[in-house]
Amino acid sequence: MTQTAPAPTAPSPAPRRPGRIHRAWFAAAVAFVTIIGAAAFASLPGLLIEPLHAEFDWSRGTIGFAVSVNLALYGLTAPFAAALMDRFGIRTVVACALTVISAGSVATVWMTASWQLVLYWGVLVGLGSGSMALAFAATVTNRWFTARRGLVTGILTAAGASGQLVFLPLLSWLVEHNGWRPAAVTVSLAALVVVPFVWLLLRDHPADVGLAPYGGEYAARPAPVPGAARRAVAVLFKAARTGPFWLLAGTFAICGASTNGLVKTHFVPAAHDHGMPVTAAAGLLAVIGVFDVVGTVASGWFTDRFEARRLLAVYYALRGVSLLFLPVLMAPSVHPPMVFFIVFYGLDWVATVPPTIALCREHYGEDGAIVFGWVLASHQVGAALVAFLAGVARDAFGSYDLVWYASGALCAVAALMAMVIRRRSPGRPAAPLPAMP
Known part of the structure; x- marks a missing residue:
């Protein structure tokens, strides 16, 4: 195989001194607001299950399948999105993704069959959301920051929770008082409004404005990498030959199963099964969003200071214990143990997320964003499986208890898997990207 010659690129501006506040923090701020604006689509699936079941008489398994397609495509698109951002730039990829999300969400207003829910919400919104999401946060962090990467990763990851905090109470109120269609239109508008904000204010690389990354040395902007899809697949095959990749993938599959797949999708209908109003259950999810911001930013701070694999082990152990208690906490009203x-x-x-990204960067170097x-x-595959299976379990057993356990x-x-991840020797550099044919 021979290395493909890089495409010519426009010269970067001459390096200059940063201002009092480094431009990297403005890039992070733009990314934060963008992720907040796009978070509306992640807030809606759990609110759709009961209204769609009531209006169309679709089973919870059928609705859960559409959500699972959304979640699976969200994840499967992410590695190609990271490579596309290297090829075409962050702004172009994110602006197109937000437009697709907007189109898919508004199209659901006119659906009459379950396959349309799968197409509009599952395929279109799934592809659009996967084309930015955490790959966007990882790429912005890797390009603009050398120091404080853990903290910035935590802040940008928390942006999704902040968006949930902003949109979930509004969307639940709309669903409760006006039906699910105005909520779908709100999601569409929220994604569309962010597009000009991204296009006008975000820059792809610090060299575009003549700066070094925060805490690093100035480097010219690299030439676009051709063959984005081929590169993403090549990185997968390379990473798949290493043990840490499978351990990270396995732990993160369980992370998705226990958050997006289960709690985000099924907590509201599960609470409603016990007599809790939808708005109250949605309010509790919004509170999760509040403390998610605190926890994720703190995790980023911890990741800069402590061993990432040990942090992961603690996080998963605590999460598992809390889920075992959830079935006995369900009640018609909000009470202190539930809070x-x-x-x-x-x-x-x-x-x-911050320690997982840190481990990807530690083991895979420049390929870390694509590996992540x-x-x-x-x-997202873990989330998709549980989003579907939890709905099937509810239809079969009349309760979500088995799924929580x-x-x-x-x-x-x-x-246990997190603790098995080996540490990479500090003196051993990550392997370079495989040559392209």
């Missing part, structure tokens, strides 16, 4: 669970679970919700994209794919046990397995 304690919500706060505890919120602090742990995506605290796993594949690890994120496993997260099984998810708690899986988290214990994830804690």
Whole structure:
């Protein structure tokens, strides 16, 4: 195989001194607001299950299947999105992704059959959301920051929770008082409004404005890497020959199963089964979003200072214990033990992301963002399986209890897997990207 010659690229501006506040923090701020604006689509699936079941008489398994397609594509698109951002730039990829999300969400307003829910919400919104999501956060962090990467990763990861905090109460109120269609339109508009914000304010690389990354040395912007899809697959095959990849993928699959697949999708209908109003259950999910911000930013701070694999083991162990108690906490009204669970679970919700990204970077170097994209794919496949299977279990047994217990046990397995991940010797550099044919 021979190395493909890089495409010519425009010269970067001459390096200059940063201002009092480094431009990297403005890039992080733009990314934060963008992820908040796009988070509306992640807030809606759990609110759709009961209204769609009531209006169309679709089973919860059928609706859960559409959500599972969304979650699976969200993950499977992520590694290609990271490579596409290297090829075409962050702004172009994210702007197109937000437009697809907007189109898919608004199209659901006119659906009359379950296959249309799978197409619009599952395929279109899944592809759009997967084309940015955490791959966007990882790429912005890797390009703009050398120091404080753990902290910035935590902040950008928390942006999704902040968006949930902003949109979930509004969407639940719309569903309760006006039906699910106005909520779907709101999601569409929220994604569309962010597009010009991304296009006008975000820059792809610090060299575009003549700066070094925060805490690093100036480097010219690299030439676009051709063959984005081929590169993503090549990185997968390379990473798949290593043990840490499978351990990270396995733990993150369980992370997705116990968060997006289970709690985010099924907590509201599960609480409603016990007589809790939808708005109250959605409010509890929003509170998870509040404490998720705190927990994820703190996790980023911890990741800069402590061993990442040990942090992961602690996070998964605590999450598993909390899930085992959830079935006995369900009640018609909100009570202190349930509030304690919500706060505890919120602090742990995506605290796993900063140490997982750090381990991808530690073991795979420059390929770390794309490897994390594949690890994120496993997260979403795990979420997709549980989103579907939990709905089937509810239809079959009339209760979610078995699913909560099984998810708690899986988290214990994830804690053990995290501890098995070996540490990379500090003196051993990560292997370079495989040559392209």
